[in-house]
Amino acid sequence: MRWWRRGQVLAVATVLLLAAGTAAWALGAAPVAAVPWVAATLLGLLASTATLVAAVRERRPSVDVIAWLALAGALAVGEAFAGAVVAVMLATGALLEERADARARRELSALVGRAPRTARRVAATGPSPVPVAEATVGDRLLVGSGEIVPVDGRLLTVAELDEAALTGESRPVSRGVGEDVRSGVVNAGAPLELTATATAAGSTYAGVVRLVEQARAGTAPFVRAADRFAVAFVPVTLVLAAVAGLAAGDPGRAVAVLVVATPCPLLLAAPIAIVSGLSRAARRGVVIKGGAALERLAAGRVLMFDKTGTLTVGRPVLTDVVTAPGGPSAGEVLGWAAALDASSAHVLAAAIVTAARERGLPPGRARDVREVHGYGIEGVVDGHRVRLGKASWVAAGAGPAWLRQTRRRAALDGSITVFLAVDDEPAGALLLHDPVRPQAPRMIRALRAAGIRRMVLLTGDRADAAEAVGHVVSADAVHADCDPAHKLALVRAEQQREPTIMVGDGINDAPALAAAGVGVALAARGATASAEAADVVLTVDRIDALADAILIARRSRSIALVAVLTGMGASVLAMLAAAAGWLPIPAGALLQEAIDVAAIGIALTALLPGRTHTVPMNATDAAVARRLYAQHRDVRSLVEQVRTVADGLSDPPYRLSGVRGLVRRLQEDLLPHERAEEAELLPIMARALGGAEAVAALSRTHAEIEHQVSRLARTLRDLPETAEPEDVVDVRRLLYGLYAILCLHNAQEEEDAFSLVPDEPREPAAV
Structure with a gap:
């Protein structure tokens, strides 16, 4: 800040002195005008000398020697106006560089500046503030409304969180009891409590701050090359100035070359463009x-x-619940599994508990819970002894046919299976997959x-x-x-x-x-x-976001190159013109100022939005798409049930009651959702992607899904409750065909439609 104030004072002083001298000259008082011009030149010479002394102490080369010679030369040949212009150029250029650099780094600095300093530890006497560094793993912490979560933890209460600082998502996110929460997010709802799972130093936000500090430190190879080129530019400039002055027998010719030779486009434009790229990427x-x-x-x-x-x-997602023939419902199987896993730290437990919560299943209570490492977990739920884990642990021998079939299916799909037994009888299986x-x-x-x-x-x-x-x-x-x-x-x-x-x-x-x-x-x-x-x-x-980062990086490097080539090209032409005597010293000073401002202006365009892969979507359309995406996730269990029902027709007797119930659900739940997508989602996607042709394939599969459900309903209409083997062949063929179409259609929607929605829900659909 002290340097910033000195830079401001120097820039304001030189500009005012230049203006005062120009006003006096315009009024016809040329001798009076020389006084403020000389004062401005001396100020610039003093600042340039201080910069050169610092460079000598640090044993690094500096191109400021050109500016120093230009200022001294202007005074020596009586061109005080040109010296004042060069002084203004140096002062305002340095100030503009610092301001541009500060603006470009603002997004990075904001992360560091908002790091939490204290935490409120809950004790028997109530919450008490402690330095965040003193919070330890296992501490119970209270985070008030609007406060920043100080350390990583696991929620003890429901929470509404603003995660924009870490994820960029502008909408508050709801989190349930038992979910992990990261430090650095803001409590956007009622006060919450959590159990610390990491110290402040080991928490997410501290890690991000360390990354930001590292991001500040590097210098781009292009910038270093520009610095080296600028230093090599010094002897060339001095030789050209000397040759021009000696050939013309006029020291003013040499000063004219020096005045237009300051390589500010190299020194300022390249770093500004590169740091601007860092800033743009940080926003993404x-x-x-x-x-x-x-x-x-x-x-x-x-x-x-x-x-x-x-x-x-990167984490398992529940894709299906398989139930034993004549056993409990899928909801009961999932609810019992979630009740046991609520107290487990196993990596699959969180997925099962989350799936039960998403399906609106009431949280069950388990007692006498015992975890057997390497096998599973067991306990008493709703009066039943429930065991959850490996097939070999929940069933004796090879197990029933449905269990063997489920294991084969999981092996083909690359899924993870968790089996459940109730009162020592295999009752169901949970299939999980990393989509x-x-x-x-x-x-x-x-x-x-x-x-x-x-x-x-x-x-x-x-x-x-x-x-x-x-x-x-x-x-x-x-x-x-x-x-x-x-x-x-x-x-x-x-x-x-x-x-x-x-x-x-x-x-x-x-x-x-x-x-x-x-x-x-x-x-x-x-x-x-x-x-x-x-x-x-x-x-x-x-x-x-990586695709956007690459586009930003390439654009920033291109802008840096354009700024440098434009600025240095113009400077070299001006030097040649000055050496030939076509560019007087005052005009050269003004021209160099214009060249520097133009180069820096080009570099600053790296801060402006550029091409990204992101498809624009207004807030209203995004809200509709998010609502439809929530419905899309709700019906995914129904999609998996199509395959489960088809698998259940493998062995006689071939009872069709399950198929008829499935068809009713397809007609009441799935088809209205597909029609809503056709009417609301596809027009949104067409507007975002530039035309109806972009969504034609999705529209076609909507029609095919409706057609296949209708065919299945017509086939069942004339069949008895217990079907013959030849009738079951047609039913199974229709079910498996419908399942394949639904899976492909859902994958297309997630990739082509829902992946475009800003602030997308964190859990993607699994089918």
Whole structure:
């Protein structure tokens, strides 16, 4: 701030002195005009001398020697006006650079400035404030309305949170009891309580602040090259000035060259454009650790992805509930499982509890809960002894036929199965899956359009699961069963051919992230070793932000290049004109001022919005799309029931009551939703994507779904309650066909429609 005030005083003083002298000259008082002009020149000379002395002390070269010689030369040859103009140029240029830099860094600095300082620990005597550094794991903390959550924790009460600082989502997000909450978010509702799961230093917000500090430190290779070029420019300028002065026998000719030779476009324009790019990326939820990382991101041509948590959601999502024939309903199975898992820290427990809450199932209470590590969990729920876990633990031997069939189905789908037994009888199974992110295929297309030539998928998962994801996102190569060393070797091999970008989110990705030309970490769920090793960190849980970051990086580098070439090209032409005697010293000073302002103005355009892959959508349309997306998620269990009912017709007797009940639900729940999407969602998508042709395929599948449900209803109309084998063949064929169409249609909607909605709900549909 002291430097800023000195810079302001110097700029204001030189401008006022130049103006005063110009006014006196205009009034015909030329001798009087020389006094303020000389004073302004001396001020500029004093400031330039201080800069040169600092450079000598730091043993670094400085192009300010040209400005110093221009000021001294102007005084020596009696061109006080030109000296005053050069002084104004130096003072206002330095001030403009600092102001532009401060504006460009504002988004980064805002994160650091709002870091929480205190926490309120709840004790027997009530809540008491403590320094946030003293909060420990297990502390019960109170966060008032409008306060920032100080540390990562697990909610003890429901909460309404503003997560915009970390995710960019503008709408408050509701969180339930038992959900994890990250430090740095704002309590947008009633006071909440949480149990601390991390210290302040180990919490998400502290990690983001560290990333921001790293982002401030780097200097771009382009900027360093500009600095070196500017230093090399000094002897060339001095030689040209000397030759011009000696050839003309006029020292003023040399001064004219020096006046127009100050390389401000190199010194100011390039850093401003690069830092402006960092600022634009930060607004999109992407922290780039300095200009060097931004330049490497712009140069990347090969993109390498980890699968889990990067292309996929990274956490299991319940896709179906299978029930034993004649057993409890799917709601009962899920409710009992959620009651047991409410007290479990297992990675699958959160998915099961979340699924029960989303389906509106009342939270059950379990007692005598006992967790058997490696097998599952058991307890008493609603008077029944319930066991939840591996098939071998809940069923003796191979188990009943439905259980074996469920295991085969899960193996084919790459799903995880959790089986449930009630009073020692297998009663149902929960199928969970880590789905591909809805935005992933669209982001891959956007990256290819941005200049990425090759996409490579790396994963430690088995080959069949990796190939399935690779096909969905159209990867050019898939490498499965990779350990960290194998990933590292693959990244190094690709890096030798072309500049490489590696994207990952886990500790096992850290070596590969560090070895790549640019490492990109997804840290939306907390800062990990991958975030520390990476050059670029996504603080939003949307990988499509990476496509925007690459576009921003390339645009910033292009703008820096245009600003430098424009400014330096004009300066070189002005130098040649001055050397030839065509540009008087005063005119040269004014021209150089105009060149500098133009170059800096070009650089500042990097702060303006540029091309992104994001499709614009107004608030009204987005609200409608979010409502339809919520309905879309609600009917996903019904889609899975189509397959479950078809599987239930494998063995006689072939009773069709379940099929008839399914058809009624399809007609009452699914078809009205599909019609609402046709009437409301598709027009929104057509407006956003530029025409009805963009949504024609979705409209066609809506019609096909209605047709297939109608065919199924007509087929059932003439069949008895217990069907013959030849009749069941047709029913099963229709059910499996309908299931395939629904799965494909839902995947298309999620990719082509719902992935475009801003502030998208965090949990994507699984079918």
